Amino acid sequence: MDRLACMQSFVRAIEMNSFSAAAREQQTTQPTISKQIAALEKYLGVRLITRSTTKLNLTEEGKQYYQYCQQILETVAEAEASLEGKEKAVGTLRLGCSVLFGEMQIVPRLSLFIARYPQVKIDLMMADYFVDMVQEGLDLAIRIGNHQDKALISERIGITRRVTVASTSYFEKSGEPKTPEELTRHNCIVYTSLSTINEWHFHGKNGVIAINVKGSFQTNSSVAVRAAVLSDLGIAIAPIWMFGDDIYQGNLKVVLQDYQPVPFPIYAVYRRSRFYPAKVHCFIDFLREEFKLDPWVSDYGV
Structure with a gap:
């Protein structure tokens, strides 16, 4: 029995609340995970897990053993990471971000x-919501906007500058708003994944202006927002990187230039630990340098 592998399977099954999910992550089968945990229980002479229809529950012995396993696995990973320099970034980087940003x-x-780090493989998970990094087994997530999770460390690596935009065809038909208040008379595309939903915020001469907008279409998908704007459906506030080429080509037009939508910071987010492997720090440094050169996401000088 490979006790270290069994510990890893035990910990990930509990964190993901699923033998099957742990098996998929480790590219093995659900029966293999079950056998590994059963082997641990036989070796230890105690029951570690009880199952209900919806959850894996730890026994009292299981709770204690789970904590020790976490410490042991972290120590092993720390020992391995201590031998890595940046030039030795290796392994699979499990990365999360939103769909269109990805x-x-x-x-x-x-x-x-x-090309720079050929021994690193990327496993990218994209979703338009903040996923549970522990449950999904992510090493790193790129998140847009502020968040309050104190269990995570955040490094600011850029900024999402936003614009008020619609197709030229829409403006020819409906006219252009000259002030944020005039947006209440327009069909606005609402992105429901934002905490403010239909309340749009602008920087004006006298501070932040908040406007409640409405329209015939709302969605939790950034991909759908882009498609709706390009289909002449209405006005959206969106990151300029979503539409930059279309704006330059004249298909879309930015309005309310004197009232800039409040920008959102871009963070690299990872779990608190005594260490982190080179592959994580290398990717954060790489994105920070890349974003610094891109005016649509550059945090340089902001």
Whole structure:
């Protein structure tokens, strides 16, 4: 029995609340995970887990053993990481980000990163919500906007500058708003994944202006927001990187230039630990340098 592998399976099964999910992450089968945990229980002579229909529950012995396993696995990983320099970044980096940001800002840069660090593989999970990093087994997440999770460490690596934008066809038909207040007379595309939902915020001469907007379409998908704007459906506030090329080509137009939407910071987020492997720090440094050169996401001088 490989006790270290069994411990890893035990910890990840509990964190993910699923033998099957732990098996998929480790590229093995659910029966293998079950056998490993059963082998641990036989070796220790105690029951570690009880199952209900929806949850894996730790016994009292299981809770104590789980804490020790976490410490042991972290110590092993720390020992391995202590031998790594930046030039020795290795392993699979499990990375999370939002869907459209991943497609437009992360994936196009991956070939350069992998060429620089050929021993690192990227496992990218994209979702338009903040995923549980422990449950999903993520090493690193790129998040846009502020968050309050004190269990995580955040490093600011850029900024999402936003614009008020619609298609030129929409403005020809409906006119252009000259002030934020005039947005209440327009069809506005609402992105429901934001905490403010239909309350849009602008920097004006006298401070922040908050406007409640409405429209015939709302969505929790940034991809759908982009498609709706390009389909002449209405006005959106969106990151300029979502539409930069379309704006330059004249398909879309930015309005309310004197009232800039409040920008959002971009953070690299990872779990608190006594250490972190080189692959994580290398990727954070890589994105920070890449974003510094890109005016749409650069935090330099802000």
